Amino acid sequence: MASQLIESVALPSTIARRRRVRRQRRSQVTEVTPALAWYGLFMVLPLLAMIALSFFNWNSLVAQPHFGGLTNYRYLFQDEILRTAIVNTVLYVGVGLLLIIPGGFLLGFFLSRRPPGHTVLSVILFTPWIVSASARAMMFTGLYQPSGAINSILGAVGLGNLQHLWLSNPSTALWSVIATEAWAGIGATGVIFSAALGRISPETYEAARLDGAGVWREMFSIAYPMTKDFVGLMTMLQFLWLFLGSAGTVLLLTNGGPGSSTMTLAFYLYDQAFVSGRIGYSQAIGVVGLLVGLIGMGVIRFAFRTKE
Known part of the structure; x- marks a missing residue:
């Protein structure tokens, strides 16, 4: 009886703690998402574009770039x-x-x-x-x-x-x-x-x-x-x-x-x-x-x- 009573008390507290942790994680994700999106848009994408363009032969802004490999x-x-x-x-x-x-x-x-x-x-x-x-x-x-x-x-x-x-x-x-x-x-x-x-x-x-x-x-x-x-x-x-x-x-x-x-x-x-x-x-x-x-x-x- 004592062990069942302890389990009945501990189970709700464990579930509440897990819910609280999940809410905190969702809140953290929500907070950092705008910063990560901004960083990805203005930092990561231009960097990837620079690396991609380095493999192209492109000799004028009005010319058509052609893939040149290395x-x-x-x-x-x-x-x-x-x-x-x-x-x-x-x-x-x-x-x-x-x-x-x-x-x-x-x-x-x-x-x-x-x-x-x-x-x-x-x-x-x-x-x-x-x-x-x-x-x-x-x-x-x-x-x-x-x-x-x-x-x-x-x-x-x-x-x-x-x-x-x-x-x-x-x-x-x-x-x-x-x-x-x-x-x-x-x-x-x-x-x-x-x-x-x-x-x-x-x-x-x-x-x-x-x-x-x-x-x-x-x-x-x-x-x-x-x-x-x-x-x-x-x-x-x-x-x-x-x-x-x-x-x-x-x-x-x-x-x-x-x-x-x-x-x-x-x-x-x-x-x-x-x-x-x-x-x-x-x-x-x-x-x-x-x-x-x-x-x-x-x-x-x-x-x-x-x-x-």
């Missing part, structure tokens, strides 16, 4: 410009990140200490990021001119031997474009880092100073470990910006030249699709860019992994 991919292995573009992209993104992320972190740490005038300074430092790409390119084109500000200053201080045709010399053109990106990125990244670093309790720094820690020790033993995940996130975002946004900067400053010395994957994709009209081949370049991007994101994720 023709575009076979040509990729023979394309010397593509190899140059990959090397330039690795340099462009790698050097850009080495300038922007450490520089931005140092600047953000300084701003997080709330120095006098830090609010106005934050606005000034963030301003280059909101300047349009065309205005930024025009400004730096003027700086890099043979009689521009950079060469004029070098001549005035007796360093005339360092004067260059910065955007016309293959040995300096790529570094000049990278410097343009770094100028815009360091300040904005520093302001964003200052917001994250400002959440660290002042008592944490005070305790470190009581133990004899200096500013550099506070920065690398306290500030960086406590914001490592955020630094990794910012590195990923800057990686994507440099990797994908290089097309616009290169187009405005050098148009990929001189020769192919500033050609990047993003710009080469644009050039093949909209200048040369080789749409199918441009999508094959896009697949290569996708693989390079995934490798880069994986390396960054591995570098900033936390031991938890």
